[in-house]
Amino acid sequence: MKLGNFRHWDPDYTSAGKTGLVKGNKGEAVVWDDYAEAPERLAKVVTAIRAAVEHHLSSEVAEQALGGGDEPEIQEAEEGKVLTRLHRSRERDRRLVASKKKQAMAKFGKLVCEACGFDFATRYGDVGQGLIDVHHTKPVHTLQPGDKTHLNDLALLCANCHKVVHSTRGWLEIDQLKAALASGKV
Template structure:
């Protein structure tokens, strides 16, 4: 839907044709994504006519258009409200999705966080791949452990102090680069990872655009000490 909305604004479509070159191109891209557990009919799924209908459905929210189809799903409205009034961000997210399609694994069982991720499945999975980069994450954790700083950068929660041996060496990593800036072949750098507890990690992802570490520190009334 993000890619469809991006096309909607880029084309400034007054007449939507299933034979339009960009509509056909988007149909092929959508069908190349391995993010669906069940495709009922590959000949109909995300075909050019389906893309055309999706673009037409967006017209019902567009006050600059005189007419649009009075149907569609709730998700279309959510995507419109999220991105339609932030055209620059919409374009960045769409380009980021396109840049990262090839690096996304095939369908897996989505978790609750993926379903809440408004930038979509492709960027959510790319984000998780980056945060789980074993080599860099291990490096960041080992350095913090050696310095006695293996605790949440926001709330200072220490898993070892709270849970004993079972919590030794445990903490989560948050990738601080916005998903709209993800590029193909992007390398994970230690300086782009922040050590956080599970609660603060979810809160960083709770708002769009994401909160920064400093934003969350301000909300909690805490100050940065390391």
């Protein structure tokens, strides 16, 4: 299926009037653009990924990671092993988070959740001072190189509200979360 998704981006395939699978994601276009004309580089990346997976996953761990070996009534598990993982992540600028918090402190004198009003410092005292999640109202994965995030694109949320916002595909807007909280349906 993933190869069918890549066909959507392949001009040799689409020039014949075919479409490929169109329900993929924007990341596929990025991968296509990066590697369609560089098969040698793609082969090196594939080799590195396979080597990393083979090196870091025993066959037992790999079976579990790939959906095998269900243990419906697991009571204990070995944890804490150090793993090395290869993945892509979206860049964020920590200075924006600091600026958003500073802006709220200057305006309100405290950091409170914009959805429910929770204040870590009030609830937990000194250990809660300065704690609050900063949510991107414009999803970071939708940003293109060169796009800018402004302070107005950020919202202060407690950990619970932040989790709820991200709990569904097509994230909740802050106003939707406030309405759900007001109706008692969250």
